Amino acid sequence: CCCCSLCPREGKERRQGLGKAGIMASDCEPALNQAESRNPTLERYLGALREAKNDSEQFAALLLVTKAVKAGDIDAKTRRRIFDAVGFTFPNRLLTTKEAPDGCPDHVLRALGVALLACFCSDPELATHPQVLNKIPILSTFLTARGDPDDAARRSMIDDTYQCLTAVAGTPRGPRHLIAGGTVSALCQAYLGHGYGFDQALALLVGLLAAAETQCWKEAEPDLLAVLRGLSEDFQKAEDASKFELCQLLPLFLPPTTVPPECLRDLQAGLARILGSKLSSWQRNPALKLAARLAHACGSDWIPAGSSGSKFLALLVNLACVEVRLGLEETGTEVKEDVVTACYALMELGIQECTRCEQSLLKEPQKVQLVSIMKEAIGAVILYLQQVGPEKQKEPFVFASVRILGAWLAEETSSLRKEVCQLLPFLVRYAKTLYEEAEEANDLSQQVANLAISPTTPGPTWPGDALRLLLPGWCHLTVEDGPREILIKEGAPSLLCKYFLQQWELTSPGHDTSVLPDSVEIGLQTCCHIFLNLVVTAPGLIKRDACFTSLMNTLMTSLPALVQQQGRLLLAANVATLGLLMARLLSTSPALQGTPASRGFFGAAILFLSQSHVARATPGSDQAVLALSPDYEGIWADLQELWFLGMQAFTGCVPLLPWLAPAALRSRWPQELLQLLGSVSPNSVKPEMVAAYQGVLVELARANRLCREAMRLQAGEETASHYRMAALEQCLSEP
Helix, strand or coil, X not given: CCCHHHCCCHHHCCCCCHHHCCCCCCCCCCCCCHHHHCCHHHHHHHHHHHHCCCHHHHHHHHHHHHHHCCCCCCCHHHHHHHHHHHCCHHHHHHHHCCCCCCCCCHHHHHHHHHXXXXXXXXXXXXXXXXXXXXXXXXXXXXXXXXXXCCCHHHHHHHHHHHHHHHHHHCCCCHHHHHHHCCHHHHHHHHHHHCCCCHHHHHHHHHHHHHHHHHHXXXXXXXXXXXXXXXXXXXXXXXXXXHHHHHHHHHHHHCCCCCCCHHHHHHHHHHHHHHHCCCCCHHHHHHHHHHHHHHHHHHCCCCCCCCHHHHHHHHHHHHHHHHHHHHHHHCCCCCCCHHHHHHHHHHHHHHHHHHHCCCCXXXXXXXXXXXXXXXXXXXXXXXXXXXXXCHHHCCCHHHHHHHHHHHHHHCCCCCCCHHHHHHHHHHHHHHHHHHHHCHHHHHHHHHHHHHHHCCCCCCCCCCCCCHHHHHHHHHHHHCCCHHHHHHHHHCCHHHHHHHHHHHHHHCCCCCXXXXXXXXXXXXXXXXXXXXXXXXXXXXXXXXXXXHHHHHHHHHHHHHHHHHCCCCCCHHHHHHHHXXXXXXXXHCCCCHHHCCCHHHHHHHHHHHHHHHCCEEEECCCCCCCEEEEECHHHHCCHHXXXXXXXXXXXXXXXXXXXXXXXXXXXXXXXXXXXXXXHHHHECHHHCCHHHHHHHHHHHHHHHHHCHHHHHHHHHCCHHHHHHHCCCHHHHHHHHCC
């Protein structure tokens, strides 16, 4: 091509090999002798180029310009002058012409047009010019055009096409333009065709996925999945160093949705061979990072069941724990944060499998062994966190370390108790710092994903605040005297109240709760469990700390609407039970003296408690049985403890709040409860249910004469006799 010397690549050098994939503008700054830039011959030819009256004269002038300069000896300023002389009109016609001179192949003119664009695109301003951007669809078609693979002009055109697309991709909005122009599909097809330049296609694909993964998958999912299948198969079969290079590329090609099963099989098989061999760290680390990405995206679904799968998982977690200890315990060496963070993800997978009761991949002896190994790694994490100063608290690696500790404490608090207690003050301060700077906390979550796995995070979203990571562990620790005292001393209850109120705002009217992640509601429930622990174990704290008064007010105003919402029964149960227990301790508060808010709360609590059971007819029997309501049945295993605790708490509130018994009578709960018991077989009502019902009925009867009369009218004495409720029977027999 006569314009090859205009191209800014000296010798048309190309990046080769999988390991060099990535987006970057070509190196377009070769040295230029300043005297040569004033070459009178070049100046004369540029003048001829500017004065050319037709395509033939422009073509001839371009040929003269190429003779006046040497390939690679054009600086940015000179290339800009050439562009000013040529403009876009001539290259546009070359790219779109359908008639070539006799004896000239069609693609030669197009190759000349692309060569000119490649020269111009080396200027960042020209790479974003609309006349370049609107050529993206045309350029993309050149990547998959058929032709003689040995044709030098065609090869040159493909090289120049990649030069143009790479230059565009290196601009701030370039990836979006390329994706919109169909470049991703074209690159996928070019790579899968394994024709000339397919390695450049993969390099550009990697860069586009790194820059705009979501948009790439949205525009070209079938083609990208085809590339993933090809890469996975290559990875499974690879016996040379390319398998380690593929480990670095494959995480970028995992989709944000479901990974095809055949790809998972190939990836697991390839990783099993790599990790089962004796390797150096540079070979092992990319494999661990790929495994971490798969664990984060797919859990354990990518690991086969059976002996081979359990051995592989045990090996994976074992290697991760060793890497964590080596990375955190070795002094005088810099922590490989990306590798250690990836190993944290594999440890989380191990924790999940060790605590899974059904269909676990691990056998019991393997679980015992892995728990012991993970305990040592968690000890290293605690030691590391103890050394973290204030200046490092906002670093993503610290966030990742707190996350894995939180995952461990959610399941295990008995081991390393002394070390955990020593670290609690730091954890409270750390959680408070990130809570007070919530936006930075969310950003840290994304930085952790970037550090550990990939530029984006498919699969379950990592929580965006440290406090949510620690809630399950703190729930366990507040049951124990020592850790609870430390948490109280460090101000954790006040922080938790503020956090609960903030999170509750997200679920209040005016917010679309359908788009909230499940973690918000789970976090609220866990907060309720912590508060329940404090109500039982530290009642004095509830009475004296003003934050719990604010919490009580929020519970009272929120429950009436919450109990009416479908699918939120478990959260309503937590709120109702917590509020009832706190009401016993705060019964002298003005807010609980029959105010509209307090009446609304107790009315909603009665609704929750009263609707749990119904009478259900049974075939072949004249008498119905007591059965769970449909809404309660599916979640009763998680609900029943709260329900019984709520019944007990309501019973305790009746004598403390004189207005409560008349309110319960107006709700008709005592009458309907006796009616329900009278309509079912006493044998169908379990003893613990009888005790719970009797407790409420007795306190209501004792507290209010009208309640006693209403119960008698509902055959209360007879029902009490049938169910052997001696206390109720005696109470109703009194005047």
